[in-house]
Every structure is written in C-alpha cells, then in structure tokens.
Amino acid sequence: xxxxxxxxxxxxxxxxxxxxxxxxxxxxxxxxxxxxxxxxxxxxxxxxxxxxxxxxxxxxxxxxxxxxxxxxxxxxxxxxxxxxxxxxxxxxxxxxxxxxxxxxxxxxxxxxxxxxxxxxxxxxxxxxxxxxxxxxxxxxxxxxxxxxxxxxxxxxxxxxxxxxxxxxxxxxxxxxxxxxxxxxxxxxxxxxxxxxxxxxxxxxxxxxxxxxxxxxxxxxxxxxxxxxxxxxxxxxxxxxxxxxxxxxxxxxxxxxxxxxxxxxxxxxxxxxxxxxxxxxxxxxxxxxxxxxxxxxxxxxxxxxxxxxxxxxxxxxxxxxxxxxxxxxxxxxxx
Amino acid sequence: xxxxxxxxxxxxxxxxxxxxxxxxxxxxxxxxxxxxxxxxxxxxxxxxxxxxxxxxxxxxxxxxxxxxxxxxxxxxxxxxxxxxxxxxxxxxxxxxxxxxxxxxxxxxxxxxxxxxxxxxxxxxxxxxxxxxxxxxxxxxxxxxxxxxxxxxxxxxxxxxxxxxxxxxxxxxxxxxxxxxxxxxxxxxxxxxxxxxxxxxxxxxxxxxxxxxxxxxxxxxxxxxxxxxxxxxxxxxxxxxxxxxxxxxxxxxxxxxxxxxxxxxxxxxxxxxxxxxxxxxxxxxxxxxxxxxxxxxxxxxxxxxxxxxxxxx
Numbered sequence: 124x125x126x127x128x129x130x131x132x133x134x135x136x137x138x139x140x141x142x143x144x145x146x147x148x149x150x151x152x153x154x155x156x157x158x159x160x161x162x163x164x165x166x167x168x169x170x171x172x173x174x175x176x177x178x179x180x181x182x183x184x185x186x187x188x189x190x191x192x193x194x195x196x197x198x199x200x201x202x203x204x205x206x207x208x209x210x211x212x213x214x215x216x217x218x219x220x221x222x223x224x225x226x227x228x229x230x231x232x233x234x235x236x237x238x239x240x241x242x243x244x245x246x247x248x249x250x251x252x253x254x255x256x257x258x259x260x261x262x263x264x265x266x267x268x269x270x271x272x273x274x275x276x277x278x279x280x281x282x283x284x285x286x287x288x289x290x291x292x293x294x295x296x297x298x299x300x301x302x303x304x305x306x307x308x309x310x311x312x313x314x315x316x317x318x319x320x321x322x323x324x325x326x327x328x329x330x331x332x333x334x335x336x337x338x339x340x341x342x343x344x345x346x347x348x349x350x351x352x353x354x355x356x357x358x359x360x361x362x363x364x365x366x367x368x369x370x371x372x373x374x375x376x377x378x379x380x381x382x383x384x385x386x387x388x389x390x391x392x393x394x395x396x397x398x399x400x401x402x403x404x405x406x407x408x409x410x411x412x413x414x415x416x417x418x419x420x421x422x423x424x425x426x427x428x429x430x431x432x433x434x435x436x437x438x439x440x441x442x443x444x445x446x447x448x449x450x451x452x453x454x455x456x457x
Numbered sequence: 458x459x460x461x462x463x464x465x466x467x468x469x470x471x472x473x474x475x476x477x478x479x480x481x482x483x484x485x486x487x488x489x490x491x492x493x494x495x496x497x498x499x500x501x502x503x504x505x506x507x508x509x510x511x512x513x514x515x516x517x518x519x520x521x522x523x524x525x526x527x528x529x530x531x532x533x534x535x536x537x538x539x540x541x542x543x544x545x546x547x548x549x550x551x552x553x554x555x556x557x558x559x560x561x562x563x564x565x566x567x568x569x570x571x572x573x574x575x576x577x578x579x580x581x582x583x584x585x586x587x588x589x590x591x592x593x594x595x596x597x598x599x600x601x602x603x604x605x606x607x608x609x610x611x612x613x614x615x616x617x618x619x620x621x622x623x624x625x626x627x628x629x630x631x632x633x634x635x636x637x638x639x640x641x642x643x644x645x646x647x648x649x650x651x652x653x654x655x656x657x658x659x660x661x662x663x664x665x666x667x668x669x670x671x672x673x674x675x676x677x678x679x680x681x682x683x684x685x686x687x688x689x690x691x692x693x694x695x696x697x698x699x700x701x702x703x704x705x706x707x708x709x710x711x712x713x714x715x716x717x718x719x720x721x722x723x724x725x726x727x728x729x730x731x732x733x734x735x736x737x738x739x740x741x742x743x744x745x746x747x748x749x750x751x752x753x754x755x756x757x758x759x760x761x762x763x764x765x766x767x768x769x
C-alpha cells in the first residue's frame with residue numbers, strides 16, 4: 124500500500140475571543156493519499172475552513188495550532204518559517220472562497236502569477252511571462268497573453284477564480300487546498316470550475332482537499348468525504364458509501380435536508396437547532412441536542428471516531444441503526 | 458496616458474484663477490493702510506503723498522485698477538513691486554526655488570519618518586511600541602509649528618550648534634544643511650498626520666484576504682509587507698500627503714520667518730507689512746497655481762497606485 128501524502132494527527136486549533144477560548148478544531152485525524160480528492164464538509168462554524176488553513180499553518184497568533192501535520196516526513200506545524208515557505212505555495216497550494224478579495228487589487232494577474240514562479244520555480248522575465256500565459260490558458264482563460272496585464276477587477280467572477288487557480292498551480296503543487304472555491308459563483312460557473320479542478324487534478328497528478336458545505340459539490344467531484352461537526356470529524360467514507368448508507372446521524376440529517384431531483388422529490392427535512400457553541404460544549408456527542416436517535420449513551424462521553432466497516436469511520440453511537448438511503452451521488456450532484 | 462483628463466483639469470484652473478484674482482484684489486485693498494503712507498511715513502506732506510499715489514496709479518478708481526491688473530496679467534506680467542522696484546515675476550523666480558526646495562525636503566523627511574514608524578506601529582499594534590509612537594506624534598500634532606521651530610532652533614541650532622540658525626546657503630549641499638531644521642519642523646508635523654492614517658490603513662490591509670493568499674503562496678514576510686500591504690495602504694495616504702503639501706507651502710510663511718529663509722513665504726510677510734499690492738496679488742495667484750498642480754499630481758499618482766480608480 125502506498126504511503127499517505129499527508130498525515131494529520133490530533134490537530135487542535137484554539138482561537139482566543141473576548142468571550143473565552145474558542146476550540147474550533149478538536150483533535151482531527153486523517154490521511155490523504157496521493158492523487159486523492161477529499162471532500163471536507165460541514166455547516167458554517169464546523170471548523171472545516173479552520174482545519175484547512177492550519178494544514179499550512181496559515182493562522183496567525185494569537186490563534187494556537189497543536190498536533191502534527193506530517194508532510195514529506197516533517198511536521199509542518201513545528202518546522203521553521205523558511206522550510207514552511209518552501210512547502211507553502213510550493214508543494215501545497217491553496218485557493219480561497221472569494222477571488223475578489225483574495226487577489227490583490229493593485230497588482231496585475233500576471234504579476235501575481237509571476238511572484239509564484241519567481242519564488243518556487245526561479246523563473247523571471249520572458250520565461251515567467253510565457254509560463255504565466257500558459258497557466259492562464261490551462262485554466263481556460265481566453266487570450267491569456269493579453270489578460271496578464273489586466274487587474275483582478277477587470278475579470279468576471281468565474282475568470283477571477285480561474286486566475287486564482289492559475290496562480291496556485293504555478294508552482295505545480297502536489298496538493299491543492301481549496302476553501303469553498305465555488306461558493307461565491309453562480310451554478311453554471313460553479314460547474315465549470317469543478318470540472319476544471321477535476322481535469323487539472325488528472326493532468327497535474329495532484330491531491331485535492333475540497334472544503335465545502337455543499338454535498339452536491341462533493342458528490343460531483345470527491346473520492347472520499349470527511350464530515351465535520353463541532354470541530355471534530357464525525358464520519359469519513361468513500362463518496363458512494365457515504366451517500367448510500369451514512370453511518371452518522373448528522374450525515375443522515377444532512378442528506379435528508381438536501382432537495383432531491385426529478386421523481387425522487389420529497390419534502391425536505393431540516394435538522395432542528397443550530398451548531399454548537401464551541402466555547403462551552405456539553406459532555407458527550409456534540410450533535411446529541413439536535414439528534415433524533417439520541418439516547419443516554421450519547422451524553423456520557425464524546426464518542427471517538429472508530430472504524431465501523433473497512434475504510435469507514437464513524438463517531439456515532441447509533442451508526443448501525445441508521446437507515447440506508449436510496450440517494451446516489453449522481454442524483455445529489457445535479 | 459490620461460491626456461484629456463489632465464487638459465480638462467488644467468482648464469479648470471482658469472475659473473479658479475479668476476476667483477482668486479477678484480478675492481485677493483478686494484482683500485488687499487480692504488487692509489487698512491496703503492503702500493504710500495507705509496513707505497513715506499507720517500511726516501510726508503499731502504502733495505507728496507498725492508504725487509506718489511498718482512505715480513503708482515493708486516489714485517484711479519478701484520475698478521479701473523482691477524482692469525489694469527487683469528490686463529497686465531493677460532500679458533504675462535504681474536507688475537512691479539512698489540517697495541523693491543523689481544518685477545514681481547522676477548522676485549518669484551528668485552524666491553520660489555527656495556520654498557519648493559524646503560517643501561520637497563520637508564515632505565521627504567516626513568514620509569521617511571512616517572512610513573517605517575507606521576509599519577512598526579501597525580505590526581506591533583496595541584503593544585508599548587505602538588503606544589509610544591502614537592503618543593509622540595499625537596503630542597507633535599498638537600504643538601504649533603512655530604513652537605517646534607523655536608525649540609529646535611534653540612536646542613540643535615543655538616545651544617548645540619549642530620545646524621545653522623538661518624539662511625539658505627550657496628549650493629545643494631549647503632541648502633540641505635541650512636534647511637535641515639526648518640524641513641525637520643515641517644516634516645515632523647507632516648509625519649504626525651501621516652503616521653496615524655498609514656498605521657490604520659496598514660492594520661486594515663493586514664486583515665485582508667489577499668494578504669493571507671500571499672502568505673499561502675509562500676512569499677517571504679518582507680515581500681508581503683512591501684508589495685502587498687504597503688502598496689495598498691499607501692493609496693489613502695497619498696491623497697492625504699497631497700492635501701498637506703498644499704498646506705506645507707502655505708505654512709512656509711511661518712517657517713521661513715522663524716528661520717530667516719529667503720523664500721516666497723518671507724516675501725509674502727514683507728509684502729503684507731509694506732502693503733506691496735502687486736507682490737501680494739502675484740504671490741497669492743502663484744500659491745493657487747501651485748496648490749492646483751499639486752492636487753492634480755496627487756490625483757494622477759493616486760490613479761497610478763490604484764488601478765480601480767477612475768479619473769473623471
């Protein structure tokens with residue numbers, strides 16, 4: 124069996140706030156295989172984006188990150204700033220949710236790609252220009268050479284996201300971290316960007332971690348899914364397994380709250396209540412207060428993430444009682 | 458690049474000029490006293506006064522005098538100084554370079570102090586470093602320019618003897634040396650204004666997502682600070698700098714008097730005391746022109762720094 128590209132162990136992120144320390148990520152563990160596309164899903168405040176950002180130690184003090192993020196035999200969370208910078212943007216790149224605010228408004232797109240090429244590929248001048256145009260072309264931007272001199276505000280929303288992807292891919296990374304890359308886009312553009320990511324993953328042999336709150340996006344693109352709730356992973360599974368038979372009551376709730384398509388149209392079943400307050404969690408399962416399967420066992424201690432079937436992990440006391448679903452990724456995806 | 462825009466802005470100076478002309482002509486003649494009695498003193502006999510007034514054209518009705526003034530101006534002539542008997546244009550030509558030198562010098566010193574200190578204060582925000590920088594400049598901002606000038610003059614000039622207490626010098630090096638204290642005085646005042654704004658914009662930019670994206674690209678801290686943070690933070694500051702350079706040129710009146718610098722500020726003070734109408738009028742028009750040009754330059758620089766800005 125091949126070794127994982129990235130090993131995350133006991134990742135914790137603590138954010139000091141005026142109202143107390145917010146324990147946003149609480150002991151997250153997962154492996155990422157080379158070439159794998161992993162979906163990290165959860166609702167707002169579940170800690171998915173915070174987790175993603177801590178993989179390249181992007182949080183700044185006073186935010187605290189502990190645990191290990193092992194890449195290439197080193198723990199990125201305690202390597203020196205200069206070693207980290209080689210990995211950051213070099214071997215591991217990241218794209219953000221809102222390209223309008225993530226691209227620098229006063230630098231041309233060409234300059235912003237050029238920075239990466241200089242830092243990680245040692246390319247300058249004409250060679251950098253050529254490569255930058257190639258990258259824009261690769262991400263499907265028409266007349267790429269002319270557009271290098273344009274500023275971000277001269278691009279449309281979808282084009283901006285393509286440009287950001289081009290910047291991130293300039294260093295030919297092994298791993299792309301994508302933080303809700305399609306949330307700010309309308310549906311048709313969203314589809315194009317997802318297809319682009321899938322194509323680029325094939326062509327560049329990258330792994331991708333895709334953070335999203337949209338199960339449809341996951342169904343369309345990912346190999347494996349990790350579901351987050353209250354700062355913890357509550358279930359991980361192959362994408363087909365997850366959609367056929369969720370093994371966590373929260374995942375089941377998420378599936379039921381999705382609108383079905385075509386003949387399978389049925390009333391939506393929203394999950395009652397709201398996400399937990401990470402400053403004061405009750406003992407036991409963080410989902411218990413909103414869960415229809417809840418029993419006293421759920422409130423005793425926080426259930427650990429255990430392997431419940433080959434390749435499937437769940438932190439649900441009642442995983443075996445959950446019904447299978449008829450939904451398939453294809454159905455959810457469209 | 459923006460040729461038509463620049464042309465339009467230059468044409469806008471014409472109505473401004475007309476307004477300034479009317480205003481300054483009226484104000485000058487409203488000041489009690491007149492050049493002849495100032496020049497000749499109390500003991501001049503009425504017919505000497507009358508003859509002098511006739512010679513200078515001051516006996517004509519005001520409207521006629523204004524007409525003559527405008528006519529002169531249209532021929533590119535600002536008239537002749539009553540007290541010095543030198544064409545006003547030549548006076549300006551001699552004195553203006555001194556004032557411009559002082560202004561640019563002060564602006565350079567001010568920016569050189571403001572940018573690093575604002576960066577330091579922003580990066581170390583809410584620490585004692587930040588508190589000290591802000592407190593010092595807050596005090597600097599509330600002290601009047603003439604007071605700071607006198608203190609610097611007494612300490613660094615008279616007591617320690619490090620710098621000359623006045624004059625302008627003969628060559629570039631001497632100008633730098635002679636004008637150091639006045640430029641420092643004005644520069645400190647400017648820096649105090651800039652540090653506040655720049656610190657706040659740097660702090661704001663530091664939280665922008667493109668700074669996180671730049672960090673995620675693996676760029677080194679110094680590159681992020683200069684290319685990404687400072688370039689964006691300077692946009693707001695440039696406008697403020699432009700506005701204050703206008704004020705700086707006006708402020709030359711005080712500084713040049715305190716430091717005995719032969720610039721247009723001193724000339725203006727002398728002209729007002731001597732009721733030298735043509736000089737006052739000529740200098741005011743010149744100030745208006747320079748300030749308009751500085752504002753135009755500011756807008757052009759702003760447009761260069763911020764590609765989103767539309768010149769219209």
